[in-house]
Amino acid sequence: MIARGNWVRKLCRFVGAEEREHCDLCGAVIPASHAHLIEVARRRLLCACAACAETAGAAYRRVPLEAHALPGLDLSDAEWDALGIPIGLAFFVHSTPDGGPVALYPSPAGAMQSMLSLEGWNDIVARNPVLATLEPDVEALLINRTDGRREYFRAPIDHCFALTGLIRRHWQGLAGGSEVWQAASHFFDALRTGEMRHG
Template sequence: MTGPRLTAHGQGPRGLRRFTGPRPPRQETCELCGTPVREDGHRHLVETERRALVCACTACALLFDRPGAATGRFRAVPDRYLTDPDRPLDESAWELLQIPVGVAFFFRNAALDRLVALYPSPAGATESELDPETWQRVLGPGRLSALLRPDVEALLLRRQEDGRTDCHLVPIDICYELVGRMRLLWQGFDGGAEARAALREFFEQVERRAGAVPTEALRS
């Protein structure tokens, strides 16, 4: 099964069926070698030419985890979750970003050499036009931004009820998992109780996995 495209044009990225609809009865397989993989335990690669997520077995994924492999056609999606509690975003951040909902994610597209801003909606992943100056003002100076790997990681933002904005560095595939879950559960104008509960559970998992920015990573 081809993974979701890492882009959006109002109808959501291609391939979101793996996150939004009933699971197909057939066994998931590695899209490189055909080896059967567990639904909840396989890796993803980003195919940069098509801007799509590709399922991979552990052995194939390891081939693209090696130093120097990040310049090829496929790039392995890392499994790191980071937060920077010492440098929270300013309360005015969300107003400056002009995102119409309370959740968004940002990743750097290497081919386009620009930041792409997306947010979940009933139609899928919707792209928001982001002025480069705004990006630099709000997110650019942050330590997480300096660590962000193009195409395979994202800055995941959520605005809290008290006005502050949480920011985590996460694998890009979980952002599309969130998009698919919201598209499946969304009801009415505000998403509904089930979608809100799923969103809360999702971010609780992210927060449990996220570690503080390591000092050695900032020096490398």
């Protein structure tokens, strides 16, 4: 079980929050440890006070607090290659606005959507039933295949956006540079060891 970490503060700055964090719905000052919501139609992450997190309408979904490693996930190298992701990082989420699964990957321009073969994806889900239990819009399959790794996580979508923010912030040149991959490595180290604690 992996809890959210201090990266949430950086993430809120990345999506436009002030240094002193405020609820994106009512404007109230909020502590570093606070809820996140997804505005489903716009796929936009919001910081929320406790009251707004509890009373937000159907346009919003609350992001889960914890990530879980999926060490037994079955995904072959051939299947990964067929997904056509240009880097070794990606996340897959069931998008309500899109009416099905979407594949996204971090890039220097933010989260980029990749064409996803539904037939190939359905084959992967059939062998890995846990993927069918991911909460739409707020939970994703987060994949790390950098440096020869084969790591899979059931991750809150804000974790995925946090990784995207790190990649965007640290990317240099055509291949990203050593700094960006070091930042990604530290991100997954924290995810792996449970050091991501919010607040």
